[in-house]
Amino acid sequence: MDRAVIVGGGVLGVMHALRARLRGMDVIHLERERAARGASVRNFGLIWISGRSPGPELALAQRARTLWEELAEAVPAAGFRPHGSLTIATDEAELAVLKEAAALPDAAERGFELLDEAGARAANPALGGDFAGALLCRRDAIVEPRLVPAAFRDYLTASQPAGGAGYTWLAGREAVAVAPHAVRDHAGEWHRGDLVVLCTGAAHTGIAGPHLAGYQTPPVRRVRLQMLQTAPLERRLTTSVADGDSLRYYPAYDLPARTALPPQAPVAAAAAAQLLMVQRLDGSLTIGDTHEYEEPFAFDVEEAAYDHLRGRAEQLLGAPLPPTRRRWAGVYSQVTTSELYHRSQVAPGVVLVTGPGGRGMTCSPAIAEETFA
Numbered sequence: 001m002d003r004a005v006i007v008g009g010g011v012l013g014v015m016h017a018l019r020a021r022l023r024g025m026d027v028i029h030l031e032r033e034r035a036a037r038g039a040s041v042r043n044f045g046l047i048w049i050s051g052r053s054p055g056p057e058l059a060l061a062q063r064a065r066t067l068w069e070e071l072a073e074a075v076p077a078a079g080f081r082p083h084g085s086l087t088i089a090t091d092e093a094e095l096a097v098l099k100e101a102a103a104l105p106d107a108a109e110r111g112f113e114l115l116d117e118a119g120a121r122a123a124n125p126a127l128g129g130d131f132a133g134a135l136l137c138r139r140d141a142i143v144e145p146r147l148v149p150a151a152f153r154d155y156l157t158a159s160q161p162a163g164g165a166g167y168t169w170l171a172g173r174e175a176v177a178v179a180p181h182a183v184r185d186h187a188g189e190w191h192r193g194d195l196v197v198l199c200t201g202a203a204h205t206g207i208a209g210p211h212l213a214g215y216q217t218p219p220v221r222r223v224r225l226q227m228l229q230t231a232p233l234e235r236r237l238t239t240s241v242a243d244g245d246s247l248r249y250y251p252a253y254d255l256p257a258r259t260a261l262p263p264q265a266p267v268a269a270a271a272a273a274q275l276l277m278v279q280r281l282d283g284s285l286t287i288g289d290t291h292e293y294e295e296p297f298a299f300d301v302e303e304a305a306y307d308h309l310r311g312r313a314e315q316l317l318g319a320p321l322p323p324t325r326r327r328w329a330g331v332y333s334q335v336t337t338s339e340l341y342h343r344s345q346v347a348p349g350v351v352l353v354t355g356p357g358g359r360g361m362t363c364s365p366a367i368a369e370e371t372f373a
Contacts, residue, residue: 002026003165005191007175007183007207008199009033011043011145011361012353014152015368016197017167018071021156023372026165028191029153030183032174043330044227044278044286045145046240048362049110050085050137051250057340057359058106058252060366065139067365077151079144079281084111085240086124086134087247088316094244096257098135104252111138126235128318140240144281145361175207181349183207196350197371202331208354211346219342220355223334224292226271226301228309231322232283243275243312249291271305275312284325287313301329332357341367 009031334357
């Protein structure tokens with residue numbers, strides 16, 4: 001194959017463009033936005049190993065984690081850094097789940113270590129609240145989601161081959177039609193390649209709409225979430241942090257002890273909320289998140305969910321949070337089947353790749369690798 005056309009400017013699109021270039025292909029990269037404001041901006045930037053289901057999902061995430069580390073050497077501006085995570089238990093029921101997770105056959109592969117309260121504070125001295133213990137995952141890592149798309153585009157642009165087409169990014173071009181081995185943008189220009197990859201994210205209408213509508217049962221759904229970002233915190237978090245509610249949502253913790261967890265607080269249950277907290281390079285905190293599955297989604301945001309997440313974070317830190325600097329509601333695409341993500345042929349030489357859900361940032365390098373395998 002000599003040329004690839006990539007549609008979509010989020011992390012999946014960028015990683016497919018990068019993988020095509022690594023295979024020696026010329027790349028045309030279309031993005032309907034004029035700036036890097038894709039789904040990857042509204043993201044924790046977590047390279048998340050700890051909560052993955054045993055088997056294929058964990059294997060995909062581990063492969064992606066290795067690829068992220070390799071890519072970081074070439075593109076340090078993406079802000080990749082091994083960071084580890086702590087999942088905090090605030091009571092004995094949550095601690096029982098963590099103990100079972102630490103005894104899993106793949107616990108060493110994940111870098112799991114069960115810590116008591118003192119051990120957790122030693123691993124992350126910023127934790128000043130009261131809790132019962134924590135599960136450390138050494139394999140988890142972080143990137144800067146607002147920097148990733150531009151950092152990799154800049155890298156691709158700067159590494160153009162002498163006398164070759166290399167990489168061409170076409171911002172502000174929305175793909176509106178497909179044909180064998182080609183897409184047409186809204187300005188009427190056709191872009192042809194040996195392979196066209198549509199990374200349309202949560203846009204289930206538009207160019208992906210007619211194809212997805214052909215399924216008797218939709219293979220993907222959209223999920224809405226709410227998150228926030230604070231002003232810089234003076235203290236440095238040496239790990240990302242998850243609260244015990246995250247044990248309810250991640251498949252790695254689908255263990256016997258999970259059935260004994262008490263009900264979530266009503267405000268958390270109403271929003272399907274869990275606390276994830278990541279510190280950015282500038283010291284600010286990205287905090288979330290909630291889950292909503294029934295469309296049509298509301299335009300407004302639920303303030304009670306933000307209050308709950310801030311309260312949980314302050315409980316674990318044992319101190320007030322800095323002021324909220326921004327809040328947002330985002331939408332991502334998630335498969336409805338047992339697959340880890342969705343890939344299908346839209347037309348000869350045209351494939352759609354979408355639906356990784358909460359795996360997107362973590363697994364995008366490995367997903368792109370599989371597309372071109």
